Amino acid sequence: MDWLNATLRFAHFITGIAWIGASFYFNWLENNLNRTAGQKEGIAGHLWAVHGGGFYYLKKFKSYPNELPKDLHWFKWEAYFTLITGFALFCVVYYYNANSYLIKSDSDISSSTGIILSLVGFVVGWLIYDNVTKSSLVKKQWLVSLIMLAVVAVAAFFYSEFFTPRAVFIQVGAMIGVIMVFNVFFVIMPAQRQLVQACIDKSALGEEIGFRGYIRSRNNNYFTLPVLFIMISNHYPIFYAGNNAPIVLIAIFVITVLIRHYFNLAGEKKAGGKRTLAAAFVLLAIAFYALIPASVNAKIDTSRVVTFEEIKPIIENRCATCHSKTPSDDTFTMAPSGFFMDTKEQIIKGKDAIYTRTIASHSMPFSNKTNMTDDERETLAIWLHSLKNK
Numbered sequence: 225m226d227w228l229n230a231t232l233r234f235a236h237f238i239t240g241i242a243w244i245g246a247s248f249y250f251n252w253l254e255n256n257l258n259r260t261a262g263q264k265e266g267i268a269g270h271l272w273a274v275h276g277g278g279f280y281y282l283k284k285f286k287s288y289p290n291e292l293p294k295d296l297h298w299f300k301w302e303a304y305f306t307l308i309t310g311f312a313l314f315c316v317v318y319y320y321n322a323n324s325y326l327i328k329s330d331s332d333i334s335s336s337t338g339i340i341l342s343l344v345g346f347v348v349g350w351l352i353y354d355n356v357t358k359s360s361l362v363k364k365q366w367l368v369s370l371i372m373l374a375v376v377a378v379a380a381f382f383y384s385e386f387f388t389p390r391a392v393f394i395q396v397g398a399m400i401g402v403i404m405v406f407n408v409f410f411v412i413m414p415a416q417r418q419l420v421q422a423c424i425d426k427s428a429l430g431e432e433i434g435f436r437g438y439i440r441s442r443n444n445n446y447f448t449l450p451v452l453f454i455m456i457s458n459h460y461p462i463f464y465a466g467n468n469a470p471i472v473l474i475a476i477f478v479i480t481v482l483i484r485h486y487f488n489l490a491g492e493k494k495a496g497g498k499r500t501l502a503a504a505f506v507l508l509a510i511a512f513y514a515l516i517p518a519s520v521n522a523k524i525d526t527s528r529v530v531t532f533e534e535i536k537p538i539i540e541n542r543c544a545t546c547h548s549k550t551p552s553d554d555t556f557t558m559a560p561s562g563f564f565m566d567t568k569e570q571i572i573k574g575k576d577a578i579y580t581r582t583i584a585s586h587s588m589p590f591s592n593k594t595n596m597t598d599d600e601r602e603t604l605a606i607w608l609h610s611l612k613n614k
Contacts, residue, residue, distance in 0.1 A: 236309035243302035255491025288423035349399040380470035389464035397454030449480035461587030
């Protein structure tokens, strides 16, 4: 399973780079086309570029060229394989080990129910977005943005009732990713096929066809940064391990969309970019301050004396079931991150990591699988604090 996890993660990473890289490039290209007067007939804009030791000249047609080129590249497989590898990875990590990775330890739902809830979220998220974007609301993109923010917020709070915080983040990110790929499969590619057929038939091309593909591609552009940040967030428990994880997730969505909006405004040379960037940085500063863990002194009775003999059974029963050369856990057959807690020396050496994960963020034990109590955390915190004073 570890080999499968690593292989799928690598494939997902590579195909994701290929897809999102192409998305970034074409949106940049759209923003930077020279659209000044005097364009050749049928040309909407052009661009000169230099890269990799050569000059490039690109043109965008208002509708289609006089003759369909023999070799025409379609950008689709990058998106499709990103979804295929991503869903396979989701199955390996969160569905296969649902009781450990997906479902909260104190939740009363079964693993199969949790998997069904997850799958339903993918479908519902797409249906809401697709129907909103097919309606007249599509002309008011600010309203579409607010609706999608509401979808993210509802999903974040709903899944927090059943899923581990880490799984909630990945679930919401996957829901957005599904919307992006379905945009390509169900809307962008059919619109492009109609465009190609119109070129073959030399038939009139309505503006609505081009707009459909354009607006979905533009929406995908705004979704990329939230998805990318959520993808890496599972490596940083400070974002998802606290009681306010859903709020943090919503804030991530808003901040990353604002940053993407700034780059789009700057590329189109439109006003409002500085205000957008300022708003993003203000929210980022607030989030940074809110996520700073409270001092250990503010949480514990520092006058109490705790010995290693008192914390040793806590480590053995709550931590070393996974973090050992011979783990007893049913899922982790190797110590996560190669972090061992078998001896006093190893525990003291890892004191900062132990404090960060068990006291500051409560992200360990993972999903509190071994049921570490608040009293045990406080005892451990007092002992860790005493080490700093030695």
